[in-house]
Amino acid sequence: MNGENILELIEQKKYIQLKRILSEMNEVDIAEILDPLDVNTTLLLFRMLPKDLAVEVFAHFSTDQQRDIINAVTDKELNYILDELFFDDMIDLIEEMPANVVSKILANSSNEERRLINQFLKYPPDSAGSIMTIEYVELKKNMTVGDALKHIKETGLSKETVYTCYVTDYKRTLLGIISLRKLVISDEDIIIGDIMEEEIIYGHTHDDQESVANIIKKYGFIALPVVDNEHRLTGIITVDDVIDVIEQETTEDFQIMAAMSPSEDEYLNTGIFKLAKQRIFWLLILMITATFTGQIINRYQGLLQTAVVLATFMPMLMNTGGNAGSQAATLIIRGLATEEINVSDGLKVLWKEFRVSIIVAGSLAIINYIRLMTLEKVGNPVALTVSLTLVVTITVAKMSGSLLPLLAKKLKLDPAIMAGPLIATTVDAVTLTVYFSIASLLLGI
Amino acid sequence: MNGENILELIEQKKYIQLKRILSEMNEVDIAEILDPLDVNTTLLLFRMLPKDLAVEVFAHFSTDQQRDIINAVTDKELNYILDELFFDDMIDLIEEMPANVVSKILANSSNEERRLINQFLKYPPDSAGSIMTIEYVELKKNMTVGDALKHIKETGLSKETVYTCYVTDYKRTLLGIISLRKLVISDEDIIIGDIMEEEIIYGHTHDDQESVANIIKKYGFIALPVVDNEHRLTGIITVDDVIDVIEQETTEDFQIMAAMSPSEDEYLNTGIFKLAKQRIFWLLILMITATFTGQIINRYQGLLQTAVVLATFMPMLMNTGGNAGSQAATLIIRGLATEEINVSDGLKVLWKEFRVSIIVAGSLAIINYIRLMTLEKVGNPVALTVSLTLVVTITVAKMSGSLLPLLAKKLKLDPAIMAGPLIATTVDAVTLTVYFSIASLLLGI
Numbered sequence: 001m002n003g004e005n006i007l008e009l010i011e012q013k014k015y016i017q018l019k020r021i022l023s024e025m026n027e028v029d030i031a032e033i034l035d036p037l038d039v040n041t042t043l044l045l046f047r048m049l050p051k052d053l054a055v056e057v058f059a060h061f062s063t064d065q066q067r068d069i070i071n072a073v074t075d076k077e078l079n080y081i082l083d084e085l086f087f088d089d090m091i092d093l094i095e096e097m098p099a100n101v102v103s104k105i106l107a108n109s110s111n112e113e114r115r116l117i118n119q120f121l122k123y124p125p126d127s128a129g130s131i132m133t134i135e136y137v138e139l140k141k142n143m144t145v146g147d148a149l150k151h152i153k154e155t156g157l158s159k160e161t162v163y164t165c166y167v168t169d170y171k172r173t174l175l176g177i178i179s180l181r182k183l184v185i186s187d188e189d190i191i192i193g194d195i196m197e198e199e200i201i202y203g204h205t206h207d208d209q210e211s212v213a214n215i216i217k218k219y220g221f222i223a224l225p226v227v228d229n230e231h232r233l234t235g236i237i238t239v240d241d242v243i244d245v246i247e248q249e250t251t252e253d254f255q256i257m258a259a260m261s262p263s264e265d266e267y268l269n270t271g272i273f274k275l276a277k278q279r280i281f282w283l284l285i286l287m288i289t290a291t292f293t294g295q296i297i298n299r300y301q302g303l304l305q306t307a308v309v310l311a312t313f314m315p316m317l318m319n320t321g322g323n324a325g326s327q328a329a330t331l332i333i334r335g336l337a338t339e340e341i342n343v344s345d346g347l348k349v350l351w352k353e354f355r356v357s358i359i360v361a362g363s364l365a366i367i368n369y370i371r372l373m374t375l376e377k378v379g380n381p382v383a384l385t386v387s388l389t390l391v392v393t394i395t396v397a398k399m400s401g402s403l404l405p406l407l408a409k410k411l412k413l414d415p416a417i418m419a420g421p422l423i424a425t426t427v428d429a430v431t432l433t434v435y436f437s438i439a440s441l442l443l444g445i
Numbered sequence: 446m447n448g449e450n451i452l453e454l455i456e457q458k459k460y461i462q463l464k465r466i467l468s469e470m471n472e473v474d475i476a477e478i479l480d481p482l483d484v485n486t487t488l489l490l491f492r493m494l495p496k497d498l499a500v501e502v503f504a505h506f507s508t509d510q511q512r513d514i515i516n517a518v519t520d521k522e523l524n525y526i527l528d529e530l531f532f533d534d535m536i537d538l539i540e541e542m543p544a545n546v547v548s549k550i551l552a553n554s555s556n557e558e559r560r561l562i563n564q565f566l567k568y569p570p571d572s573a574g575s576i577m578t579i580e581y582v583e584l585k586k587n588m589t590v591g592d593a594l595k596h597i598k599e600t601g602l603s604k605e606t607v608y609t610c611y612v613t614d615y616k617r618t619l620l621g622i623i624s625l626r627k628l629v630i631s632d633e634d635i636i637i638g639d640i641m642e643e644e645i646i647y648g649h650t651h652d653d654q655e656s657v658a659n660i661i662k663k664y665g666f667i668a669l670p671v672v673d674n675e676h677r678l679t680g681i682i683t684v685d686d687v688i689d690v691i692e693q694e695t696t697e698d699f700q701i702m703a704a705m706s707p708s709e710d711e712y713l714n715t716g717i718f719k720l721a722k723q724r725i726f727w728l729l730i731l732m733i734t735a736t737f738t739g740q741i742i743n744r745y746q747g748l749l750q751t752a753v754v755l756a757t758f759m760p761m762l763m764n765t766g767g768n769a770g771s772q773a774a775t776l777i778i779r780g781l782a783t784e785e786i787n788v789s790d791g792l793k794v795l796w797k798e799f800r801v802s803i804i805v806a807g808s809l810a811i812i813n814y815i816r817l818m819t820l821e822k823v824g825n826p827v828a829l830t831v832s833l834t835l836v837v838t839i840t841v842a843k844m845s846g847s848l849l850p851l852l853a854k855k856l857k858l859d860p861a862i863m864a865g866p867l868i869a870t871t872v873d874a875v876t877l878t879v880y881f882s883i884a885s886l887l888l889g890i
Contacts, residue, residue, distance in 0.1 A: 024643075024644050025644065026644070026646060026664060028663055028664050028665075149629060152629055152630070153629060153630045162626050162629070163608050163625070163626070163667075180608070180625060180626070180629065181607050181608070181625070184594060184597055184598060184607070184625065184629065185597070185598045198469075199469050199470065199471070201471060217685075217688050217692075218473055219471060219473050220473075220685040222608075222667060222684070239667070239684050239685075239688075240662075240665040240684075242688070243662050243684075243687070243688060243691065246688065246691060246692070247662075247691070247783060250695050251779055251783070254699075254775050254778075254779045255775065255776070255779075257775070258768075258771045258772050258774075258775035258776075259768050259771065259772060260772050260775070260776075266780075266785050267776050267777075267780045267785060267786060267794075268780075268785065268786060268790060268793065268794075268797075272797060272800045272801050272804060273804065275797070275801045276801050276804040276805050276808075279769070279772050279801070279805055280805055280808055280809065282768070283765060283768055283769060283772075283805065283809060283839075284809065284812065286764060286765065286768055287761055287764075287765050287809060287813070290760050290761035290764045290765070291761055293760040293761070294757040294758055294759075294760060294761055295757070297756050297757045297759070297760070298754075298757050301753045301754070301756075304749075304753050304756055305750060305753050308746045308749050308750050308753075309743075309746070311742050311746075311749055311756055311759075312739040312740075312742045312743050313739055314739075314742070314756075314759065314760075315735050315738040315739060315742070315759075315763060315873050315877075316732055316735035316736055316738070316739055318760060318763070319731060319732075319735045319738075319763075319866075319869065319870055319873070320728060320731065320732050320735070322767075322866075322869075323703075323727070323728055323731055323866050324724070324728060326703045326866065327703050327705050327724050327728075329703075330699050330700065330702070330703035330705070331700070331703075331705075331712050332712075333699075334696055334699045334700075335711075335712045335713075338692060338696070340711050340712060340713065341712060341713060345713060348713065349712075349713075352713075352717060352720070355717045356717050356720045356721050356724070359717060359718065359721040360721050360724055360725055360728065363721075363725055364725065364728060364729065364732060367729065368732070394728075421764075421767075421768050421771065424764065424767075425764055428760050428764070432760075
């Protein structure tokens with residue numbers, strides 16, 4: 001059953017059929033179909049869904065639709081939604097909603113919930129605390145496997161993940177973990193404390209979300225426990241959150257590398273003024289930087305006037321330098337992001353890039369020299385000037401393209417800033433200085 | 446216990462202590478410590494590990510270390526490793542190993558295994574079939590929950606994931622799925638067929654790995670079943686594979702967008718000739734494209750000679766055009782990759798980019814005009830020429846930066862090709878033509 005058929009049934013008001021079909025569909029698909037509809041139709045269909053499914057669908061709605069629904073439902077319905085919503089989804093919701101909706105949500109929460117919400121809202125953005133959830137299975141050391149399975153049976157339904165269970169003491173100190181798989185394959189009367197894993201890998205509430213995502217990725221975990229400063233279990237981060245974090249951090253890198261201020265907003269939902277603002281800052285910086293390159297040209301106006309043919313090769317030299325630098329910078333920035341490359345590999349990287357530069361620069365310079373002598377027939381001094389400059393440009397570009405991201409990382413800055421655009425503008429100045437110097441030497445001007 | 450302490454213990458030959466410490470560590474960490482050691486030391490420590498752990502560690506070794514170990518171990522040991530290795534890891538291994546090692550592996554496999562290996566090696570690279578594994582729990586419709594749990598208990602230990610179980614008939618046709626969570630919370634005598642999920646979301650063996658990764662991501666699954674053309678269950682893809690796929694596809698995009706031929710090899714392990722080869726092709730293409738820009742300059746040599754000051758602003762104009770185009774292209778390419786933007790949004794995107802261009806171009810042109818008139822004092826005709834060109838350049842760059850990736854996607858090409866470097870080189874030609882045309886008009890040359 002696809003979206004169009006559903007829309008047809010809605011138009012024909014075949015509600016009984018709709019109810020049956022929707023209740024068997026996946027929550028993500030239902031949300032996708034209902035989200036673009038007007039709030040009245042959405043609400044009508046939303047109320048037809050089995051309650052548990054409805055809450056899951058709600059969690060997948062867009063912010064706008066969530067707001068409209070909260071404003072439209074009764075307090076009783078809202079209460080049910082808030083009770084059943086996973087805690088991390090609830091925090092996301094509160095962060096996105098306008099003040100009047102937040103008031104309505106808080107008015108429908110218990111004191112204990114309000115205290116927790118407050119605590120979670122205080123975690124720094126992009127920290128482990130800000131993406132974790134509090135729904136997990138907590139076991140005690142002296143329980144048997146049978147007790148544990150019974151406990152899961154009684155409470156497990158509303159947990160975001162029951163597949164890893166956490167063993168804590170009375171102060172909620174994290175003592176061990178045990179997987180549901182291990183519980184299922186173990187005998188009922190074995191004591192949890194005897195079979196739990198005590199060498200636990202965990203994150204801290206104030207860790208950066210990227211670093212906890214990298215831990216889950218590295219070890220192939222389904223969930224990671226998060227503890228506070230007193231080593232008390234405060235939440236867990238699940239693998240689906242990690243995928244979101246990885247995508248979000250990657251998108252940020254793409255944006256920074258393309259000389260934009262990073263933004264988490266979806267492109268199609270972002271206003272044009274916000275999009276423009278995201279782009280103007282770096283364009284302006286790079287525009288001003290490029291005027292230094294202009295000043296170099298200015299200084300050599302006499303030379304250019306005498307041999308105006310030199311201007312012909314400026315775009316090619318500058319572009320090739322920019323591209324060569326961008327290649328190196330991209331590989332290093334990406335390697336640092338996926339932790340394939342560490343700052344300690346710096347010398348190895350530079351030595352590698354130096355040798356690669358020589359091969360690349362040498363090949364391109366030779367091809368270029370032959371082309372200039374045979375096809376363009378510019379004469380030996382110009383051909384030699386252009387080709388020699390190409391060698392210097394590519395080498396400088398690749399060396400700075402690999403050095404600058406490493407340096408940024410070392411200085412705890414985001415390596416992604418040191419990408420193509422900034423390197424291109426920097427290398428331009430070197431390129432033209434070298435170009436005009438060699439030219440005035442070889443052309444004797 | 447960190448890596449350095451372990452290395453110290455190895456140097457001091459404190460093997461009993463080592464054995465105790467290693468056997469409690471995570472396989473990923475052990476592999477990380479042993480991998481850089483020489484094969485004899487690795488093998489010595491490797492043989493100390495509990496057998497199950499040893500196999501898990503083996504799966505995390507680098508290709509080089511795996512090859513050396515296979516060459517060094519006895520047939521009996523190899524047999525154990527191959528038996529216990531997850532099937533997808535085994536396929537990866539065979540694909541990476543040199544011919545003589547593959548022979549040794551195949552000689553130690555059963556006929557049935559060899560048949561399966563052959564089948565799996567035939568799946569296209571980057572297809573769902575090539576990343577799936579065959580370790581999963583298979584249940585029958587008429588089993589009770591109690592039977593199912595007993596079945597998992599007996600066989601579950603060696604399954605890559607037991608958290609989703611698959612219900613099949615005698616022809617292995619996929620009938621339904623049921624989560625371990627549901628089994629644990631259900632009564633023992635309920636029939637699987639009555640509670641299994643029949644609306645199954647699945648992939649096909651020949652689907653692209655990126656599209657199955659996107660399904661798992663979209664629905665937040667832990668695993669996705671993969672069926673063949675007869676709807677028979679042939680394997681499952683787990684969420685940890687999806688993270689690898691997403692990272693691999695993203696790295697490819699980064700490389701293509703920075704004008705490189707994509708490569709899956711790790712940077713530090715790639716030879717300089719391979720790295721050079723990866724970069725030369727596109728540099729050459731873009732170098733040749735840039736000569737067209739050179740020819741435009743050639744055509745306006747007379748104009749340039751008369752007003753050589755015009756050369757001063759060429760780098761700034763070309764860079765700004767390139768950067769503006771790169772910004773738009775990056776947002777669109779990334780949006781298409783994360784499926785936030787579809788080809789059908791094309792007109793909406795172009796209209797958005799057009800308006801953003803006007804704001805960005807207008808602001809930058811005004812700032813630029815004021816700067817040229819006050820700081821650089823170049824006179825009104827030149828200031829006007831530069832500023833007007835800037836408006837055209839930024840608009841053209843942003844429009845082509847958004848149009849070309851959409852067009853590529855429409856033509857089923859990789860949108861990432863239409864990134865910064867290619868757009869910059871294309872926009873350069875437009876920029877200079879516009880620049881010189883306006884100049885000759887305004888300067889009256």
